[in-house]
Amino acid sequence: xxxxxxxxxxxxxxxxxxxxxxxxxxxxxxxxxxxxxxxxxxxxxxxxxxxxxxxxxxxxxxxxxxxxxxxxxxxxxxxxxxxxxxxxxxxxxxxxxxxxxxxxxxxxxxxxxxxxxxxxxxxxxxxxxxxxxxxxxxxxxxxxxxxxxxxxxxxxxxxxxxxxxxxxxxxxxxxxxxxxxxxxxxxxxxxxxxxxxxxxxxxxxxxxxxxxxxxxxxxxxxxxxxxxxxxxxxxxxxxxxxxxxxxxxxxxxxxxxxxxxxxxxxxxxxxxxxxxxxxxxxxxxxxxxxxxxxxxx
Numbered sequence: 001x002x003x004x005x006x007x008x009x010x011x012x013x014x015x016x017x018x019x020x021x022x023x024x025x026x027x028x029x030x031x032x033x034x035x036x037x038x039x040x041x042x043x044x045x046x047x048x049x050x051x052x053x054x055x056x057x058x059x060x061x062x063x064x065x066x067x068x069x070x071x072x073x074x075x076x077x078x079x080x081x082x083x084x085x086x087x088x089x090x091x092x093x094x095x096x097x098x099x100x101x102x103x104x105x106x107x108x109x110x111x112x113x114x115x116x117x118x119x120x121x122x123x124x125x126x127x128x129x130x131x132x133x134x135x136x137x138x139x140x141x142x143x144x145x146x147x148x149x150x151x152x153x154x155x156x157x158x159x160x161x162x163x164x165x166x167x168x169x170x171x172x173x174x175x176x177x178x179x180x181x182x183x184x185x186x187x188x189x190x191x192x193x194x195x196x197x198x199x200x201x202x203x204x205x206x207x208x209x210x211x212x213x214x215x216x217x218x219x220x221x222x223x224x225x226x227x228x229x230x231x232x233x234x235x236x237x238x239x240x241x242x243x244x245x246x247x248x249x250x251x252x253x254x255x256x257x258x259x260x261x262x263x264x265x266x267x268x269x270x271x272x273x274x275x276x277x278x279x280x281x282x283x284x285x286x287x288x289x290x291x292x293x294x295x296x297x
Contacts, residue, residue: 004081006072010035012089019092026098030054036062064173085156092201104143104195115190116157118150119198144193152178154200171289176233228276235284
């Protein structure tokens with residue numbers, strides 16, 4: 001099976017070199033789409049282009065995660081690959097991750113219904129391995145778990161699926177781009193498999209753990225702008241899928257409300273972040289999407 005890896009970068013750190021080198025022998029080709037990092041990053045990424053199966057597409061400005069992903073996907077389609085696997089710049093594959101995912105796929109009896117494969121994530125700080133599953137704890141002992149939603153990083157999608165369900169929604173710009181795409185796949189009857197033995201090293205934001213009563217809540221410490229996008233796009237998705245996927249919507253909304261409480265207790269710039277969330281909710285209800293320029297100082 002031919003596989004093209006697409007990595008989206010935005011002002012990447014030196015860590016990107018090791019992450020790409022770990023991926024070199026697991027994908028047939030690696031395409032880096034740099035999302036407006038500027039000329040200062042070209043020397044860093046240029047070192048990676050010395051490898052024959054690595055190329056970089058430089059965008060002059062930040063066009064959003066969805067648009068950058070679509071550029072990489074269309075590149076892979078043009079070259080005739082069967083699968084595309086997407087990553088953010090901070091994620092790192094573990095040895096044999098992709099081949100492990102394909103073995104899990106081979107164990108699935110209805111391959112024609114599969115849209116994508118995903119690994120579980122190992123937090124780079126704590127070493128804890130978690131699932132994408134938010135509906136219930138995974139008690140299965142199986143090569144794979146069927147899920148509704150997985151994150152972008154490490155998600156390996158059949159390229160012919162894009163011809164049926166469409167590409168990533170560029171109006172979302174960033175946040176919940178993966179969620180919307182996965183739920184859209186489900187409306188077309190596709191399945192998403194999380195391969196239990198495939199592990200991706202990944203961290204979400206800059207999390208910190210706190211002590212509160214008998215619990216140990218974790219805050220993501222996302223910026224004010226990211227709080228806006230997350231709220232706006234989340235509400236948009238709730239509206240879009242509440243009737244087709246009500247269990248997922250209500251579970252996600254419950255988890256999100258708990259996260260806001262934790263934000264109010266422990267994060268800095270709480271007032272600005274809460275105002276950004278409120279504005280995002282209003283814009284999501286109104287369907288006001290796209291890049292949010294000059295909304296926040």
